[in-house]
Amino acid sequence: MAPASLSNANGLRCSTCGTKGLSSCGSLLGEFGKRLDEQGLTFKPVQRTVHARRNIYIAGEASEDAYIMCSGWACRLVRLPDGRCQILSFLLPGDLFSAAAPFQEQLDFYVEAITEVRYAAMNRAAIRSKLSEDPRTLEAFMNLCIAETKDANQMLTELGQRTADEHIARLILHLMERLSMRGMVHDQSFEFPLRQQHIADAMGLTPVHISRVMSVFRQDGLIEIHDGKMKVRDLEELRRIAGIK
Amino acid sequence: MAPASLSNANGLRCSTCGTKGLSSCGSLLGEFGKRLDEQGLTFKPVQRTVHARRNIYIAGEASEDAYIMCSGWACRLVRLPDGRCQILSFLLPGDLFSAAAPFQEQLDFYVEAITEVRYAAMNRAAIRSKLSEDPRTLEAFMNLCIAETKDANQMLTELGQRTADEHIARLILHLMERLSMRGMVHDQSFEFPLRQQHIADAMGLTPVHISRVMSVFRQDGLIEIHDGKMKVRDLEELRRIAGIK
DNA sequence: CGTTGCGTTGAGTACCATCAACTGGGGTGG
DNA sequence: CCACCCCAGTTGATGGTACTCAACGCAACG
Numbered sequence: 023m024a025p026a027s028l029s030n031a032n033g034l035r036c037s038t039c040g041t042k043g044l045s046s047c048g049s050l051l052g053e054f055g056k057r058l059d060e061q062g063l064t065f066k067p068v069q070r071t072v073h074a075r076r077n078i079y080i081a082g083e084a085s086e087d088a089y090i091m092c093s094g095w096a097c098r099l100v101r102l103p104d105g106r107c108q109i110l111s112f113l114l115p116g117d118l119f120s121a122a123a124p125f126q127e128q129l130d131f132y133v134e135a136i137t138e139v140r141y142a143a144m145n146r147a148a149i150r151s152k153l154s155e156d157p158r159t160l161e162a163f164m165n166l167c168i169a170e171t172k173d174a175n176q177m178l179t180e181l182g183q184r185t186a187d188e189h190i191a192r193l194i195l196h197l198m199e200r201l202s203m204r205g206m207v208h209d210q211s212f213e214f215p216l217r218q219q220h221i222a223d224a225m226g227l228t229p230v231h232i233s234r235v236m237s238v239f240r241q242d243g244l245i246e247i248h249d250g251k252m253k254v255r256d257l258e259e260l261r262r263i264a265g266i267k
Numbered sequence: 268m269a270p271a272s273l274s275n276a277n278g279l280r281c282s283t284c285g286t287k288g289l290s291s292c293g294s295l296l297g298e299f300g301k302r303l304d305e306q307g308l309t310f311k312p313v314q315r316t317v318h319a320r321r322n323i324y325i326a327g328e329a330s331e332d333a334y335i336m337c338s339g340w341a342c343r344l345v346r347l348p349d350g351r352c353q354i355l356s357f358l359l360p361g362d363l364f365s366a367a368a369p370f371q372e373q374l375d376f377y378v379e380a381i382t383e384v385r386y387a388a389m390n391r392a393a394i395r396s397k398l399s400e401d402p403r404t405l406e407a408f409m410n411l412c413i414a415e416t417k418d419a420n421q422m423l424t425e426l427g428q429r430t431a432d433e434h435i436a437r438l439i440l441h442l443m444e445r446l447s448m449r450g451m452v453h454d455q456s457f458e459f460p461l462r463q464q465h466i467a468d469a470m471g472l473t474p475v476h477i478s479r480v481m482s483v484f485r486q487d488g489l490i491e492i493h494d495g496k497m498k499v500r501d502l503e504e505l506r507r508i509a510g511i512k
Numbered sequence: 513c514g515t516t517g518c519g520t521t522g523a524g525t526a527c528c529a530t531c532a533a534c535t536g537g538g539g540t541g542g
Numbered sequence: 543c544c545a546c547c548c549c550a551g552t553t554g555a556t557g558g559t560a561c562t563c564a565a566c567g568c569a570a571c572g
Contacts (some may be wrong), residue, residue, distance in 0.1 A: 538548090
């Protein structure tokens with residue numbers, strides 16, 4: 023297997039995830055990925071493949087590497103002692119498990135596969151040394167950390183303020199946008215491997231309630247789901263419900 | 268006014284906030300504050316004082332400085348177009364408005380005073396240049412960013428999974444612990460300037476419901492509130508409700 | 513062909529929101 | 543000094559959102 027690289031500013035295909043252009047696999051890495059590449063750093067070809075529903079990373083596990091999603095869907099989640107579980111975010115191809123990972127020996131959340139997942143690794147210490155060598159790489163790296171923090175603040179607002187209707191509509195639109203940046207949306211239709219349990223765990227609701235709300239969305243002709251694919255049939259109305267003028 | 272410094276590893280009083288020792292004002296800065304000081308960086312003596320209920324920072328406002336709380340309470344919050352508002356966190360003396368601020372020209376949240384607040388500023392570019400000069404300072408800085416991200420993940424779990432009882436009990440205990448690190452708790456009693464509206468905005472509930480829950484806490488002898496001070500009367504029971512064994 | 517996982521649907525319930533009235537303290541001004 | 547207002551909090555009545563428990567349908571799979 024060829025050495026992997028996420029930098030493809032020249033339009034090269036990324037050998038790690040197989041997508042093309044920074045706007046797809048490297049969308050979140052952006053400038054940071056380009057700089058890592060310029061400095062000769064690549065993600066290890068040692069790609070691991072994990073099957074759906076399996077655990078990828080266990081909270082608190084020490085690791086010398088930082089990880090990046092190559093293909094498939096996963097989620098970051100926190101487990102409470104009594105069995106409750108909160109999904110922090112969904113991971114798509116090109117996403118790092120954690121932006122600050124180069125400086126964290128262990129993460130405080132689990133990562134679990136939703137579909138079959140391929141992911142790659144890069145030595146944390148190597149990234150750290152590059153960061154302290156080049157201020158521009160550091161700047162690019164910090165932009166990733168800032169984006170992750172902004173996402174977390176956004177999610178706080180979603181969880182605290184949104185009703186179930188709003189929240190579900192926004193999740194669909196948000197995922198559609200992220201997939202769209204990766205060229206994975208065609209004709210308002212895209213892969214949608216989430217179980218209703220995933221959505222419930224992400225929003226702090228029950229699968230039963232998710233089912234009711236999504237049934238209404240379907241009956242109202244907003245969305246359609248077949249064979250693990252979702253098609254948005256009434257984007258305008260979905261955005262209205264989501265509170266996006 | 269003397270130049271301010273948050274580094275007080277030698278037991279010196281911090282001239283910015285007037286508290287003593289790293290365990291108080293500098294608790295969140297820790298190693299990072301020490302390193303800034305070793306390198307001759309100090310927070311500007313240009314301290315601004317803001318009165319209760321006033322806006323300190325408006326989301327999107329560009330600034331050359333990063334800010335730190337010197338005294339008083341404030342909160343970081345997001346406003347939705349329809350008037351809803353989500354408090355992201357409460358800021359106590361020694362807290363930075365945002366850990367990643369040196370790399371952010373503007374923040375995506377508001378900062379509002381809860382009590383009268385004093386805060387200080389440090390040039391963002393100066394911090395950035397120090398960070399790329401010294402790997403150990405960078406490491407210390409990243410630990411702040413990581414702590415902030417962890418807090419956000421923690422809050423996501425609180426908002427998504429906790430009932431009102433749990434959530435309020437945990438907020439009280441969490442604040443008590445943070446204040447305790449600053450030497451601001453005596454005999455399980457501490458300043459508590461939050462309006463029930465603040466608590467409601469932090470948890471996505473209504474002030475009316477906060478009132479009911481806290482009334483029960485008071486009637487059950489868990490807490491006591493007089494003159495803007497809270498006293499925890501039954502720590503064990505409060506921890507049990509909070510789900511802490 | 514039973515099993516298993518996932519989603520749907522119904523009935524009853526709990527939690528929290530909403531609306532509204534009222535209390536008490538603190539400030540202000542006549 | 544008192545009337546007045548405002549703010550924060552309390553309390554009651556009522557309603558809606560979402561939970562719980564349970565039964566059932568359906569497709570995939572061994």
